[in-house]
Amino acid sequence: MIVEIDNTSGFCFGVKAAINKAEELLLQNIELYCLGQIVHNEMEVERLEELGMKTIDYEEFKEIKNKTVLLRAHGEPPETYEIAKKNNITLIDATCPIVDKFQKKIKTTFESQNNLAQIVLFGKKSHPEVIGLNGQTNYNTIVVEKVEDIEEIDFNKPINLYSQTTKSVENYNLIIEAIKETQKKTENENLLNVNNTLCRQVYGRNDLLKEFAKKYEVLIFVSGKNSSNGNMLFNICKSENKNSYFISDISEIKKEWFENADSVGISGATSTPMWLIEMVRDKILSFNL
Numbered sequence: 001m002i003v004e005i006d007n008t009s010g011f012c013f014g015v016k017a018a019i020n021k022a023e024e025l026l027l028q029n030i031e032l033y034c035l036g037q038i039v040h041n042e043m044e045v046e047r048l049e050e051l052g053m054k055t056i057d058y059e060e061f062k063e064i065k066n067k068t069v070l071l072r073a074h075g076e077p078p079e080t081y082e083i084a085k086k087n088n089i090t091l092i093d094a095t096c097p098i099v100d101k102f103q104k105k106i107k108t109t110f111e112s113q114n115n116l117a118q119i120v121l122f123g124k125k126s127h128p129e130v131i132g133l134n135g136q137t138n139y140n141t142i143v144v145e146k147v148e149d150i151e152e153i154d155f156n157k158p159i160n161l162y163s164q165t166t167k168s169v170e171n172y173n174l175i176i177e178a179i180k181e182t183q184k185k186t187e188n189e190n191l192l193n194v195n196n197t198l199c200r201q202v203y204g205r206n207d208l209l210k211e212f213a214k215k216y217e218v219l220i221f222v223s224g225k226n227s228s229n230g231n232m233l234f235n236i237c238k239s240e241n242k243n244s245y246f247i248s249d250i251s252e253i254k255k256e257w258f259e260n261a262d263s264v265g266i267s268g269a270t271s272t273p274m275w276l277i278e279m280v281r282d283k284i285l286s287f288n289l
């Protein structure tokens with residue numbers, strides 16, 4: 001049985017940079033806190049915690065003083081920086097440069113229209129990147145999770161539309177089309193400004209992943225359950241190969257998936273470490289099928 005790894009999988013550069021920064025500080029024996037999970041992958045978080053990193057939530061962050069705290073690639077709202085200043089916290093800011101640029105863009109648009117610009121963001125309300133972006137507009141962003149949510153938009157006002165970086169192109173297009181359709185009915189078709197804020201590191205993989213998923217009899221996709229891009233990329237695999245399985249840990253692998261297969265492909269999300277993907281490969285090879 002052939003078992004191959006998708007060489008476009010593994011961390012995106014934003015996540016890689018945040019993890020490298022954490023490792024560098026931990027090696028210097030610096031007491032390091034990370035605000036929220038550094039990456040949506042439990043096993044990678046555990047590995048870094050074993051090296052000494054402490055993951056804290058926002059309530060704990062408000063309580064600590066004089067410590068060093070790493071901000072992950074998703075970015076943060078302005079109040080995180082204010083709390084750090086007040087509590088003499090040294091911030092190691094690993095906000096991905098793409099997210100940083102996106103935050104500035106939203107902030108500038110919002111402020112340039114006297115805080116009256118209607119900012120609409122396609123994304124998951126509870127996702128840290130969305131919270132960080134919404135914070136740039138003093139939480140005046142209309143977050144749209146699905147087509148039905150466009151009811152919250154005022155169609156008599158200009159719309160500045162953005163997407164969370166890890167959303168799928170197809171779903172973003174559905175939102176764009178639904179807004180355009182509603183605008184036609186209200187005769188306000190010129191009031192939409194669509195911004196392409198999807199991350200190439202994710203959507204650039206879509207076509208390559210489709211080809212990869214088709215090549216094998218069985219496809220294993222490795223990702224944390226709460227990874228937004230992981231779920232999106234897995235759906236692509238599933239649509240191309242019905243024998244696709246989503247796993248987060250090697251203990252979830254079942255020998256019977258491979259019993260009649262001659263080829264297996266393994267891929268993962270932008271938050272999946274390569275060492276975990278390699279462990280999955282080794283476990284499948286250990287079945288000696």
Ligand code: SF4
Nearest residue numbers: 012014073096098199
């Ligand atoms: S997915 Fe893209 S925007 Fe998000 S952290 Fe990775 S490189 Fe940055």
